[in-house]
Amino acid sequence: MRIISELQDKNLYYVGGVVRDEILGLPSLDMDYCYEGDAINFARTKKLNIIKENPSFGTVRVLIDGIEIDIASTRTECYPSPGHLPVVDKIGCSLIDDLKRRDFTINAMAKNTLSGEIIDYFNSNDDLKNKKLRVLHNRSFIDDPSRIIRGLKFSARFGFELDSETESLQKSYISNINYDMSYHRIKKEVKETFNLNSDKILRKFIRDGIYKLLGDNQQVPLIKGSVERLVSLINLHNPWLCYAGLFNLSNFELTKEETEIISSFKKLENRTFDTESEAYKIFRHFPDESVLLWGLVREYDLAYHYLKNLRKIKPSLNGNDLIKLGIERGKLYSEIFDYLTEEKIKNPKLSKEEELKLVVNKYL
Numbered sequence: 001m002r003i004i005s006e007l008q009d010k011n012l013y014y015v016g017g018v019v020r021d022e023i024l025g026l027p028s029l030d031m032d033y034c035y036e037g038d039a040i041n042f043a044r045t046k047k048l049n050i051i052k053e054n055p056s057f058g059t060v061r062v063l064i065d066g067i068e069i070d071i072a073s074t075r076t077e078c079y080p081s082p083g084h085l086p087v088v089d090k091i092g093c094s095l096i097d098d099l100k101r102r103d104f105t106i107n108a109m110a111k112n113t114l115s116g117e118i119i120d121y122f123n124s125n126d127d128l129k130n131k132k133l134r135v136l137h138n139r140s141f142i143d144d145p146s147r148i149i150r151g152l153k154f155s156a157r158f159g160f161e162l163d164s165e166t167e168s169l170q171k172s173y174i175s176n177i178n179y180d181m182s183y184h185r186i187k188k189e190v191k192e193t194f195n196l197n198s199d200k201i202l203r204k205f206i207r208d209g210i211y212k213l214l215g216d217n218q219q220v221p222l223i224k225g226s227v228e229r230l231v232s233l234i235n236l237h238n239p240w241l242c243y244a245g246l247f248n249l250s251n252f253e254l255t256k257e258e259t260e261i262i263s264s265f266k267k268l269e270n271r272t273f274d275t276e277s278e279a280y281k282i283f284r285h286f287p288d289e290s291v292l293l294w295g296l297v298r299e300y301d302l303a304y305h306y307l308k309n310l311r312k313i314k315p316s317l318n319g320n321d322l323i324k325l326g327i328e329r330g331k332l333y334s335e336i337f338d339y340l341t342e343e344k345i346k347n348p349k350l351s352k353e354e355e356l357k358l359v360v361n362k363y364l
């Protein structure tokens with residue numbers, strides 16, 4: 001944990017993931033600071049280089065050694081409508097009240113920036129040792145169902161399990177979901193979780209009924225092979241969609257690119273192909289993610305073969321070779337290259353000379 005001397009204060013704490021990761025011996029990318037009291041006032045009194053203040057949340061952004069650091073005031077929150085974003089109740093509350101609003105005990109520890117003392121009000125250390133995810137109160141999932149997906153994410157990242165009480169709270173919420181919720185947070189957590197690229201997560205997502213959080217009109221997909229194996233083949237823009245795209249995402253606000261992937265998959269979904277080259281001709285116009293989704297629910301091996309091999313097949317002849325043959329530049333070139341690619345898919349050992357012969361026979 002990087003110690004910044006300007007930020008050593010008896011009322012200032014590292015909180016959340018950074019404390020958890022330090023105890024687990026893992027590196028942490030994010031440093032979350034929490035000031036017991038008014039963080040804005042603290043930054044002003046300490047004459048820190050303030051770049052942004054947000055009084056309604058009690059947060060302040062400061063610049064130290066070229067790094068932007070957010071400091072939050074301790075705060076309590078309440079949920080006027082369950083499942084939606086909370087509203088700030090009180091800024092400058094006690095540290096324990098701030099930690100109580102967090103998702104799991106393992107994320108509800110603090111470490112004093114001055115003394116280095118670890119503050120553990122909820123036996124978080126025991127839960128870390130026992131590899132358990134435990135919510136802080138019985139309404140936790142009702143207030144914020146995205147915590148169920150966070151639980152799945154942490155269980156995958158750290159190999160932790162839900163403790164038995166938390167598991168029954170999860171089961172009970174899933175059997176009675178309030179679909180009037182903020183899908184923005186659900187999407188964020190689904191993205192982070194599935195971007196871990198783990199088949200095991202997908203199986204658990206289905207087995208534990210967590211997929212039902214995506215909306216009340218879900219069908220369980222019949223998956224024909226390991227998603228992880230397919231995803232690891234290629235460098236995708238949206239790996240998470242190769243998992244989440246198997247479900248109905250109509251409640252999510254999707255970007256243009258994400259919408260394109262889902263609608264392409266819908267177009268492909270019920271298609272079948274008689275030959276590899278027929279599949280190639282169609283797949284090459286679709287995003288990789290859509291082909292991958294098609295493979296998961298249709299023909300795993302064909303999608304795998306396309307993504308691993310077929311898509312890389314190119315003719316040995318190039319434009320200069322066609323010019324040498326006396327063929328004028330134009331539309332015909334792409335037709336010739338398509339023809340040669342198809343022939344090469346049928347016979348991957350096709351040599352340059354044989355390609356030349358094919359072109360001469362067909363086009364000259």
Ligand code: ATP
Pocket residue numbers: 015016017018030032101102103104107108144146147150
């Ligand atoms: P990492 O950044 O390594 O994924 P993290 O625990 O820091 O883990 P963040 O999403 O950055 O995760 O959240 C920071 C902290 O905010 C968490 O440790 C937790 O204490 C709290 N937190 C985040 N999301 C929620 C939530 N939905 N409900 C309650 N507390 C939350």
